[in-house]
Amino acid sequence: MLRAIDENTITDAAIEQMAATPNPRLKQIMEPLVKHLHAWAREADLTPEEWLEGIKFLTAVGQKCTAFRQEFILLSDTLGMSSLINSLHDKRAAEAGTKSSLVGPFYRQDSPPMKLGDTIVTKPTNGLEVVLYGRVTDRAGKGVPNASVEVWQPDETGNYDLQKHDPSEMDLRGHFHTDSEGRYYLRTVAPLGYMIPMDGPVGDMIRAQKRHGYRPAHIHFIVGAPGYREVVTALYLAGDPHVDSDTVFGVTESLVTKVNEKDPGSPIPTLPSIKFDFQLAAATTKDMTGRVGADPSQIVAKA
Numbered sequence: 001m002l003r004a005i006d007e008n009t010i011t012d013a014a015i016e017q018m019a020a021t022p023n024p025r026l027k028q029i030m031e032p033l034v035k036h037l038h039a040w041a042r043e044a045d046l047t048p049e050e051w052l053e054g055i056k057f058l059t060a061v062g063q064k065c066t067a068f069r070q071e072f073i074l075l076s077d078t079l080g081m082s083s084l085i086n087s088l089h090d091k092r093a094a095e096a097g098t099k100s101s102l103v104g105p106f107y108r109q110d111s112p113p114m115k116l117g118d119t120i121v122t123k124p125t126n127g128l129e130v131v132l133y134g135r136v137t138d139r140a141g142k143g144v145p146n147a148s149v150e151v152w153q154p155d156e157t158g159n160y161d162l163q164k165h166d167p168s169e170m171d172l173r174g175h176f177h178t179d180s181e182g183r184y185y186l187r188t189v190a191p192l193g194y195m196i197p198m199d200g201p202v203g204d205m206i207r208a209q210k211r212h213g214y215r216p217a218h219i220h221f222i223v224g225a226p227g228y229r230e231v232v233t234a235l236y237l238a239g240d241p242h243v244d245s246d247t248v249f250g251v252t253e254s255l256v257t258k259v260n261e262k263d264p265g266s267p268i269p270t271l272p273s274i275k276f277d278f279q280l281a282a283a284t285t286k287d288m289t290g291r292v293g294a295d296p297s298q299i300v301a302k303a
């Protein structure tokens with residue numbers, strides 16, 4: 001007998017048709033997706049014109065993506081999805097560690113290997129030079145030697161290398177390894193907060209919602225070591241006017257740091273410094289990557 005399809009029975013009909021999905025995890029993901037997507041359309045009482053607008057929007061988001069620009073990551077970030085998925089990821093850890101934050105759309109693989117104390121600044125700058133230092137420890141506070149510390153950030157005007165130079169060149173990125181006691185230190189410039197890229201469909205959405213579009217000043221990190229869960233995070237600078245209203249919801253209190261003018265404990269005490277200790281949770285066999293995002297060139301190949 002033919003089923004009567006209406007605005008309610010359509011949900012079960014769609015889920016039933018997917019019931020034979022052989023991959024159990026795909027099934028587990030798709031069923032609630034359909035359920036909540038349908039519930040959303042019913043709750044909003046979506047019209048055909050509006051749904052078509054949505055399809056046009058998503059098409060534009062896809063068309064804006066290149067090997068150097070990831071509009072879908074930006075959409076995920078500005079809808080709070082990236083932050084939500086980070087929180088779910090943190091909850092799954094076997095033990096507590098430094099909280100996750102966003103990868104964002106400006107991460108690049110293969111940042112240059114550097115030695116402790118090196119500067120990640122490769123272009124002329126008017127920024128305030130600072131030392132970034134601290135330790136990478138386990139849950140018990142013991143230093144993790146030779147831990148990988150990848151760092152990337154915008155400059156003192158709030159721009160990443162991907163936005164201002166020839167994108168084939170890297171600036172304000174570096175890949176360090178901790179010493180035998182888990183210590184890291186490097187030189188850089190204090191970053192400025194920035195407006196997310198507003199020249200695409202996500203910018204249109206942000207303007208339509210009367211949101212300011214800013215991210216507070218921050219420095220991105222990926223920290224990891226064999227036997228530990230990789231942490232993707234960022235440090236935020238206290239005092240930034242948008243530290244309480246990040247457009248992509250990356251800020252959490254434990255990740256807010258400040259620039260100390262004088263710090264006798266700094267490895268280079270003549271410079272202002274930012275100190276932060278990263279704590280890594282032990283890895284479990286279930287741990288997957290915590291990177292909500294990727295180097296844009298890993299999603300859309302370079303032409």
Ligand SMILES: [Fe+2]
Nearest residue numbers: 104106218220
């Ligand atoms: Fe960023």
